[in-house]
Amino acid sequence: MDHLLGILTKPDNVPIVLMLALIIFYTTYSFRKARRNDRREGSEEADLGDKVQVWPNLVKVEFLAALVVMAILTVWSITLNAPLEQPANPSLTPNPSKAPWYFLGLQEILVYFDPWIAGVTIPTLIILGLCAIPYIDINPKGNGYYTFKERRFAILTFCFGFLVLWVSLIVLGTFFRGPGWNLFLPWQEWDTHRVVALTNIDWSELFGVPTHRVDDSLNPAAMAIGTITILAWFSLGALYYVWKRKGDVLRRLGPVRYTIIAALFLIMMALPVKIILRLVLNVKYILVTPWFNI
Amino acid sequence: MFGIFETLREKLRRTDVYKSIFRHAYQDTQRNRALQILDNVFLHLHPVRVSRHATNVGYTWGMGGITFLLFIVLTVTGVILMFYYRPAAEYAYDDMKYLMNDVAFGPLMRNMHRWAAHAMVITVMLHMFRVFLTGSYKPPRQFNWVIGVFLLTLTLFLSFTGYLLPWDQLAIWAVTVGTNMARATPLLGHEGPFGAELGMKVNNDVRFVLLGGTQVGPPTLLRFYVLHCIFLPLIGSVLMIVHFWRVRKDGGISGPESETKKN
Numbered sequence: 164m165d166h167l168l169g170i171l172t173k174p175d176n177v178p179i180v181l182m183l184a185l186i187i188f189y190t191t192y193s194f195r196k197a198r199r200n201d202r203r204e205g206s207e208e209a210d211l212g213d214k215v216q217v218w219p220n221l222v223k224v225e226f227l228a229a230l231v232v233m234a235i236l237t238v239w240s241i242t243l244n245a246p247l248e249q250p251a252n253p254s255l256t257p258n259p260s261k262a263p264w265y266f267l268g269l270q271e272i273l274v275y276f277d278p279w280i281a282g283v284t285i286p287t288l289i290i291l292g293l294c295a296i297p298y299i300d301i302n303p304k305g306n307g308y309y310t311f312k313e314r315r316f317a318i319l320t321f322c323f324g325f326l327v328l329w330v331s332l333i334v335l336g337t338f339f340r341g342p343g344w345n346l347f348l349p350w351q352e353w354d355t356h357r358v359v360a361l362t363n364i365d366w367s368e369l370f371g372v373p374t375h376r377v378d379d380s381l382n383p384a385a386m387a388i389g390t391i392t393i394l395a396w397f398s399l400g401a402l403y404y405v406w407k408r409k410g411d412v413l414r415r416l417g418p419v420r421y422t423i424i425a426a427l428f429l430i431m432m433a434l435p436v437k438i439i440l441r442l443v444l445n446v447k448y449i450l451v452t453p454w455f456n457i
Numbered sequence: 458m459f460g461i462f463e464t465l466r467e468k469l470r471r472t473d474v475y476k477s478i479f480r481h482a483y484q485d486t487q488r489n490r491a492l493q494i495l496d497n498v499f500l501h502l503h504p505v506r507v508s509r510h511a512t513n514v515g516y517t518w519g520m521g522g523i524t525f526l527l528f529i530v531l532t533v534t535g536v537i538l539m540f541y542y543r544p545a546a547e548y549a550y551d552d553m554k555y556l557m558n559d560v561a562f563g564p565l566m567r568n569m570h571r572w573a574a575h576a577m578v579i580t581v582m583l584h585m586f587r588v589f590l591t592g593s594y595k596p597p598r599q600f601n602w603v604i605g606v607f608l609l610t611l612t613l614f615l616s617f618t619g620y621l622l623p624w625d626q627l628a629i630w631a632v633t634v635g636t637n638m639a640r641a642t643p644l645l646g647h648e649g650p651f652g653a654e655l656g657m658k659v660n661n662d663v664r665f666v667l668l669g670g671t672q673v674g675p676p677t678l679l680r681f682y683v684l685h686c687i688f689l690p691l692i693g694s695v696l697m698i699v700h701f702w703r704v705r706k707d708g709g710i711s712g713p714e715s716e717t718k719k720n
């Protein structure tokens with residue numbers, strides 16, 4: 164119990180508790196708003212469409228918001244000191260070594276993917292994917308009001324990425340990861356000596372095809388299985404296209420937009436799939452090559 | 458008693474100095490309210506009139522504005538911290554200690570800088586979430602969303618570079634974990650796919666450029682300091698100016714009516 168309180172009130176973890184509360188609040192709040200809008204004729208926002216003067220109507224709200232934020236920030240800064248630990252010592256590695264909290268989701272993914280994917284490719288794809296959103300989501304509905312019904316796929320996909328893959332992995336990394344990056348419950352004492360036996364195997368080995376041959380060189384059969392698996396995963400996008408290409412949605416999207424959406428979507432979904440494969444079947448790599456592993 | 462203040466205020470209002478600063482009286486007329494906005498360089502970021510739902514906290518959550526407020530708080534407290542902080546490995550940590558123990562209001566300034574930075578990361582994420590949920594990235598606001606994504610990345614980098622500056626165990630190891638990723642950059646990192654094939658070594662790859670060495674050390678401190686205090690805030694300010702300008706030029710806060718207007 165002490166451990167739980169300690170971890171929740173560690174100065175640098177307080178913002179994460181705050182973030183979690185805000186995210187739960189705003190998610191519930193906006194989904195309720197969306198449901199109300201979806202059930203009525205025209206949105207609530209449209210009822211407030213008349214023009215008002217910025218002075219005083221908007222300036223007043225901004226001033227009040229600024230006051231509240233400054234009050235919270237001042238109290239927070241008086242009551243809680245920013246951490247200052249022992250002086251930097253390059254030869255004394257703390258265990259666990261954690262990145263700043265907003266990168267803990269990415270650090271968590273390091274368990275399941277090599278650094279070139281978790282630390283470089285995924286962040287790059289997140290940024291590019293976010294930039295692409297306005298250009299690949301061409302559904303004209305739901306612009307300027309809360310709704311769910313009119314843009315189900317967009318909202319579900321974004322919420323999955325943001326709430327599940329970003330926010331909850333940050334929470335996992337902060338509160339559930341201890342020494343050796345092993346899983347601990349938040350109220351469990353950290354045991355620095357705990358060793359978790361690694362019994363990981365590669366994907367092809369599930370089918371009895373070893374990754375390495377007896378002379379330790381890579382087994383081409385294993386590489387073929389890995390490559391085929393990855394191609395099969397991405398060909399789901401092509402299959403869906405063939406199946407639905409006559410439909411309204413895909414016709415409007417066109418092949419280029421569709422390809423980008425499908426690729427981003429499948430890459431994003433590959434993440435939880437790999438996490439589950441690791442947790443359930445101890446799978447380490449899907450594909451091992453001389454240059455990189457996936 | 459209060460009559461004196463009344464008279465004094467009236468006198469003051471009629472002086473040349475007062476009239477040169479404040480252009481008009483505080484009258485509750487349409488015209489005066491419009492002038493309050495138009496004649497003030499800061500307030501005229503706003504239009505004179507907006508639709509009612511744009512002033513509704515339930516719609517925007519005020520998150521963009523709060524993010525901006527926090528950025529200003531960070532600029533002010535950050536400048537004060539700079540008076541006491543030297544970005545050299547032999548001084549940095551002691552300067553922090555000094556600031557926390559011996560400088561009047563030192564802890565308040567540092568705490569406020571730290572917590573406002575964390576808060577800004579949270580509010581910028583929430584702002585993006587709101588913009589997504591109201592579909593506000595849809596035409597004509599597509600590009601402003603892209604500028605927003607750059608602002609998000611920049612906010613994270615600002616926070617990350619600042620994390621190193623206290624030069625304590627927390628700082629160097631968090632930054633070590635973070636920057637270790639750069640070794641694995643495809644093509645450009647010495648442990649990344651095809652990195653070795655392209656001649657990347659521990660002392661010439663992208664991580665080396667970032668750190669100014671093969672591990673987090675004094676040159677990294679200086680690099681992160683310059684990025685944190687000069688380069689990134691400068692770029693951020695420019696992007697924010699563009700961001701706010703675009704909000705105006707794209708027709709103000711999004712709303713149900715903008716959809717029909719466009720079509």
Ligand code: HEM
Binds near residue numbers: 700
């Ligand atoms: C330093 C970071 C940022 C600051 C200071 C900022 C500030 C603002 C402000 C003050 C507004 C006016 C409306 C409001 O308060 O919600 C706004 C609107 C907007 N922001 Fe940001 N923003 C930032 C980051 C972002 C990010 C990360 C995104 C998206 C990825 C984004 C996309 C937009 C869009 C599309 C609008 C127009 C919304 C509408 O018309 O309803 N901004 N921003």
